Amino acid sequence: MTEKSRRAGTIRTEAVCRHYQMGDAVIRAVDGISLEVGAGEFVALLGSSGSGKSSLLNLIAGLDRPTSGAVIVNGDNLAEMSSEELSRYRRHSVGIVFQAFNLVGAMTLLENVELPMRFAETERGQRLALAREALQRVGLGGRLMHRPGQLSGGEQQRAALARALANRPSLLLADEPTGNLDSHTGNEILDLLHECNERLGMTLLLVTHERALAERYAERLVFLADGKVVGEQANVPAFQRVAAGGSGKGTAGPQTQEGERR
Amino acid sequence: MKADDLVDLAARNLRESMLRSSLTTLGIGVGVASLVAMLSLGIGLQQLADRRLARSGLFDTIVVTSRRSLRGFGRADNRNGAPPAESRPLDEKARAEMARLPNVLEAVPDLHFIGEVRYEGKPHLAMVAGLPLSARDKDAFDNMQGRFFSSDAADEAILQIQFADELLGIHQKLGESSSKLSGQTQALIGKELTLRYAERVPSPAAPESKPVPAEEGGGTGDRSGALKDAPQPPVMAAFSVVPRERKLHIVAVTDQDPEGMRGASGARVFIPLQMVEKLHVMLPSGLRGSEPDFANVPAYLSLSVRVNSADRVESVQDAIRKMGFSTFSILDATRGLQRFFAVLDLFLGIFGSLALAVAALGIVNTLVMAILERRREIGIMKAIGASDGDVKKLFLAEAAVMGLVGGMLGVALGWAMGRLINAGANVYLHRQNLPSEELWAVPWWLVAGAIGFAIVISMISGLYPAARAARLDPVQALRYE
Numbered sequence: 001m002t003e004k005s006r007r008a009g010t011i012r013t014e015a016v017c018r019h020y021q022m023g024d025a026v027i028r029a030v031d032g033i034s035l036e037v038g039a040g041e042f043v044a045l046l047g048s049s050g051s052g053k054s055s056l057l058n059l060i061a062g063l064d065r066p067t068s069g070a071v072i073v074n075g076d077n078l079a080e081m082s083s084e085e086l087s088r089y090r091r092h093s094v095g096i097v098f099q100a101f102n103l104v105g106a107m108t109l110l111e112n113v114e115l116p117m118r119f120a121e122t123e124r125g126q127r128l129a130l131a132r133e134a135l136q137r138v139g140l141g142g143r144l145m146h147r148p149g150q151l152s153g154g155e156q157q158r159a160a161l162a163r164a165l166a167n168r169p170s171l172l173l174a175d176e177p178t179g180n181l182d183s184h185t186g187n188e189i190l191d192l193l194h195e196c197n198e199r200l201g202m203t204l205l206l207v208t209h210e211r212a213l214a215e216r217y218a219e220r221l222v223f224l225a226d227g228k229v230v231g232e233q234a235n236v237p238a239f240q241r242v243a244a245g246g247s248g249k250g251t252a253g254p255q256t257q258e259g260e261r262r
Numbered sequence: 263m264k265a266d267d268l269v270d271l272a273a274r275n276l277r278e279s280m281l282r283s284s285l286t287t288l289g290i291g292v293g294v295a296s297l298v299a300m301l302s303l304g305i306g307l308q309q310l311a312d313r314r315l316a317r318s319g320l321f322d323t324i325v326v327t328s329r330r331s332l333r334g335f336g337r338a339d340n341r342n343g344a345p346p347a348e349s350r351p352l353d354e355k356a357r358a359e360m361a362r363l364p365n366v367l368e369a370v371p372d373l374h375f376i377g378e379v380r381y382e383g384k385p386h387l388a389m390v391a392g393l394p395l396s397a398r399d400k401d402a403f404d405n406m407q408g409r410f411f412s413s414d415a416a417d418e419a420i421l422q423i424q425f426a427d428e429l430l431g432i433h434q435k436l437g438e439s440s441s442k443l444s445g446q447t448q449a450l451i452g453k454e455l456t457l458r459y460a461e462r463v464p465s466p467a468a469p470e471s472k473p474v475p476a477e478e479g480g481g482t483g484d485r486s487g488a489l490k491d492a493p494q495p496p497v498m499a500a501f502s503v504v505p506r507e508r509k510l511h512i513v514a515v516t517d518q519d520p521e522g523m524r525g526a527s528g529a530r531v532f533i534p535l536q537m538v539e540k541l542h543v544m545l546p547s548g549l550r551g552s553e554p555d556f557a558n559v560p561a562y563l564s565l566s567v568r569v570n571s572a573d574r575v576e577s578v579q580d581a582i583r584k585m586g587f588s589t590f591s592i593l594d595a596t597r598g599l600q601r602f603f604a605v606l607d608l609f610l611g612i613f614g615s616l617a618l619a620v621a622a623l624g625i626v627n628t629l630v631m632a633i634l635e636r637r638r639e640i641g642i643m644k645a646i647g648a649s650d651g652d653v654k655k656l657f658l659a660e661a662a663v664m665g666l667v668g669g670m671l672g673v674a675l676g677w678a679m680g681r682l683i684n685a686g687a688n689v690y691l692h693r694q695n696l697p698s699e700e701l702w703a704v705p706w707w708l709v710a711g712a713i714g715f716a717i718v719i720s721m722i723s724g725l726y727p728a729a730r731a732a733r734l735d736p737v738q739a740l741r742y743e
Contacts (some may be wrong), residue, residue, distance in 0.1 A: 063645055063736045084649055091647025102642045102740065106278045116646040118267045163646065 008074050008093075009039035009170040009203035011060055016069030018055050018227075029055035031227035032069065039170070042197045042204045042237075044214035047224035053207045054175055056224070060205065061096050061173050062086045073171065091119050095164030095202075097193070099176035101156040103148040109135055109159045110144040116166045134162040138192060154185035161192055165200075172202045178213065190217050194237075263652045272659035279632065286621075286628040287668040293618030294672020294716045298708065299679040300614035304607040306684075306703040311599065321572040324579050324591045326360065326369075326565040328352040350586045351561040360567050363581050365574040370394045371562040373538040374529055380456040381429045388425055390457065391529030392538030396568070405697070407443050408451040408514030414536040419455055419510040423517040425530035426450055447515045455510045457533070460544040463502045503544045618716070621668070622723040625661055629727030632660070633734070640731055641739025654732035661724025662717050669716030673709050680704065 018030040030052045037043050045053040058064040059071050062078050071078040074093060078086065090096075103112045113131040122130070135141055138158040148156050157177060164172060174193055178186030190206075194217050197204040208214055214221050216238040223231035263271075276283040315321055328351060350356060360369040374391035398410045411418050421429070426447045510533065569578050579589045633640070640653055648656075684702040691698055 058737050061645070063740075084651070087644070087647060087649035087652075090645065091649075096645055098645075098740065100740075102638070102645070104639055104642060106274070106639075115643070118271070119263055119643075119647040119649075119652060121264055121267075167647065 009201070010072075010074060011035070011037040011171070011203065011205070012070075012072045013056075013060070014070040014072070016056075016059060016066045016071055018052075018059060018064060019067045028052075028227045030059060030066070033224075033227070033229055035222065035229065037203060037205065039203055040197070040201045042194070042206070042217060042219045044206045044208060044218035044221050044235075045224060046208060046211055046214055046221055048209060050226075051224040052227035053224045055227070057173055057175050057205065057207050060171075061094055062090045063096075091116065092167055093169050094171045094173060095161075095167070095169040097157065097160050097164050097172070097174040097177045099179035101148065101153070101160045101180070103156055103160055103163070105148055108145045108147055109140060109151075109162075112148070112159060113163045113166055116163060120167050122167075131162075131166065134165055135159065138162045152185075153181050154188060157181060157185075157189050158192065161189070161196075165196065170202060172196055172204045173207075174204070175207045176209070177206070178208070178210070186213070187216075193217070263648070263655065268655055268659040269663065271656055272663050275632075275636075275656075275660055276663060279635075282628055282631070283664060286624045287664045287671065289621040289624040290618070290664060290668025290716055290720060291621075291671035291675055293615075293621035294669050294712050295675035295679055296617040297611065297614030297715070298673055298676025298704065298712050299683070300610035301607065301708060301712075302676065302680050302702055302704045303683065304603070304610040305705065305708065306680075306701045307606070308603040309703050310699055310701060311603070315599075321592065322367075322569045322575060324567040324569065324575060324582065324589050325372075326352065326567055326582055327563070327588045327590075328561065329586065329588050352563075352565060352587060353561045356585065356587070357562065357565055359585065360565065360582060363567075363578055365570050365578055367568040367570050368394065368396060369565050369567045370396075370535060371539070372564045372566055373535065373543075373562070375459060375538075375543045377531070377543075378458040379429075379531060380458065381453070385458075386425070386428060388531045389529040390459075390531045390533060390538075392535035393420070393532045394535045405443065406514045406516045407448055408512075411513065411534045414534050415540065416534055417508065417510050417537070418513045418534065419457075420514040420516060420532040421450065421512055422530040422532075423447065423515055426515045443515060443517050450512050450515060453512050455512060455531075457508045457510055457531075459506055459508075459541060461504045461506045461542050462544040463504050463542070506541070508541070618719055622719050625664060625720050625723035626727060628664075629657060629661060629724055630730070632657075633727055633731045636731075637734065637739050640734050641736045644734070644736040645740065650732040653734070654728040657728035657731050658721055658724045661720040661728070665717035665720025666713065668720070669713035672716060673704075673712050676712070677704055 013033055013035045015032045015034055016030055017028070017032055020027040020029060033052075033056060035056075045056065047053045055064070059066050059078070060073065062073075062081070066079050069079070073089070076089070078089065081089065103109075104115065107115070110128070110131050113134055114127050117127040117130065132141070132144060135144060138161055140155060140159055140162065143151065143155065148159065151159070157180075161177075172193065177189050177193065181189065190213065193204060193206070196202050206214065206218060211221075215235055218235055218237065221231075221233045221235050222229060223233075357369050357371065360366060371392070374389055376387060377390045379386045379388050379390075393411070395411060395414050406420070408420070411420070423443060429450065430446055432446065516532075567578065567582065569575050575591050579591055582589050643653060643656075644650075680702045684700070687701050688698040
């Protein structure tokens with residue numbers, strides 16, 4: 001756990017709000033969430049649709065700006081960054097995996113994985129080698145020149161994961177990564193995500209509405225409803241419970257209720 | 263993002279929407295082509311005019327006359343300078359002085375007279391003019407049959423085509439536009455002519471009586487004095503007029519229209535200039551008495567001073583005025599002509615640009631459509647680390663690539679269009695029995711300029727779509743399904 005105390009990969013939100021104006025009504029997608037995630041932690045954000053979990057993830061990803069409050073990642077407040085700094089943050093510090101995969105359909109897998117490295121201005125030769133290696137790691141070494149449309153959903157999501165890891169971020173965000181996949185394929189993807197968390201020490205934030213999935217992998221579950229945190233709970237990943245007190249990483253006891261209700 | 267990656271990505275994006283990109287690019291191409299076609303026509307016409315005018319000797323020539331001459335050009339000079347009768351005569355000394363001025367190539371007298379030309383026993387009247395050897399380069403002798411004078415004093419003559427026809431007894435049919443050089447005129451070359459003229463022989467005797475055929479002198483002097491109220495010259499020149507004959511060989515026939523040659527006064531027979539000087543022909547001016555001779559030094563009616571460049575005409579003109587002569591050049595006419603071509607180019611450019619403006623709208627349309635279509639892709643790029651600047655640059659690069667390809671296409675198309683127009687014009691010129699001309703010029707700067715202009719116009723057109731794409735909110739773009 002010593003590697004998890006590094007500053008890189010830490011997230012802290014302080015009473016963060018994201019309100020949208022819809023005509024006369026104000027939609028409070030995120031309404032004063034304070035959350036702390038340590039480096040290397042695997043946290044699942046749970047909630048029904050419209051609970052604000054994706055909006056919170058977008059704020060942490062630097063894709064959106066809070067209406068008020070602070071989002072501090074790796075010690076820097078995203079709310080105070082210029083759009084140029086924010087794009088640099090997205091480029092180097094975060095990797096995002098979406099429900100809809102979001103690969104560029106006109107590009108081959110290799111080019112898709114290469115793309116973030118183009119923005120990061122990695123050398124062309126190095127870029128190709130890294131992209132090939134990343135795709136091999138997710139088991140797509142034989143499909144480098146295929147386009148996303150020629151692949152199954154699971155393969156696309158694995159390619160998207162390879163792309164998210166391209167610039168070696170300290171933070172991995174996954175927004176319903178299994179939402180478009182059958183449960184078997186979904187588990188494969190989560191195995192891969194978990195491997196990134198475990199082996200590469202990346203902080204992993206998983207947004208999902210499937211509690212079972214979250215309990216299977218996450219160290220901590222955060223429940224959201226109507227833009228607020230409605231409960232928090234430490235969790236021993238299911239596969240570790242099977243290992244029965246081995247060298248698992250969950251130290252908190254099962255079912256420890258830390259949640260607060262407002 | 264690095265520039266090569268930008269261009270790489272831009273090119274692949276354009277390839278993805280091949281049909282639309284190539285139609286837009288073709289639009290730019292047509293716009294550039296019309297611009298290139300118009301401008302190169304303008305430039306070609308200007309070059310043609312410059313070439314023609316430079317060789318016509320109009321723009322590098324100053325006509326110098328004495329202020330005494332009633333035919334003096336510069337009336338304003340006469341008012342400011344010395345009284346006409348007191349000013350210098352335009353004599354050989356003055357000519358040599360002018361020839362020594364900086365930037366002056368030569369100063370040649372304009373000598374011409376009416377002589378009787380006998381060919382095969384028949385007399386013909388013709389204006390005879392002296393030509394310096396330097397006239398060889400003038401365009402007047404472009405289509406000459408035969409050769410130019412072998413030396414500056416050779417007993418040789420060049421005939422104007424209509425006079426050649428007259429000698430041959432060929433009469434122009436009505437409706438026929440011009441005479442043509444033919445085998446018949448060719449046959450004249452090498453034949454002999456007899457030139458009969460009146461020589462002015464100075465006579466040392468008093469001007470009272472002369473036994474020789476014609477006589478002039480004192481009377482004219484009086485007239486000039488009375489007219490200008492100037493002091494009488496101390497000694498009045500006296501001379502006799504003697505009829506002479508000289509045999510000449512025809513060396514060439516030119517089809518140049520006699521009216522087209524300045525200084526030759528519609529001459530139809532040309533002989534070497536030095537020979538004319540040696541002949542001492544009795545000139546009409548001598549009879550009129552506006553050019554009284556001092557001590558029998560012949561004075562010229564006018565001189566043509568050739569300057570090495572049209573730009574220096576003005577300074578040389580000033581220098582000659584300071585020497586006390588009247589000058590005339592058509593420098594001002596040149597300026598008017600240059601202004602005319604500048605305006606012509608401008609208008610041709612504006613018309614050419616209209617098509618390019620339409621093409622620019624095509625670029626705006628294509629790129630705005632591309633934003634709608636690639637909304638999601640832009641969102642993805644931003645999510646994985648593209649900055650607003652990267653997205654903007656990418657769209658600008660796409661516009662620039664279309665501009666570059668369209669520009670190159672346009673230059674090629676415009677060049678082809680121009681060749682076609684030129685070929686058509688030459689068919690027309692040929693039908694009119696005129697020599698073919700290069701109406702068309704595509705200088706390198708026009709090629710580079712047109713491609714550069716296409717790129718700039720394309721990028722300007724891309725500014726708005728690029729800014730819109732850069733502003734796109736990634737959350738919105740990715741939510742869109």
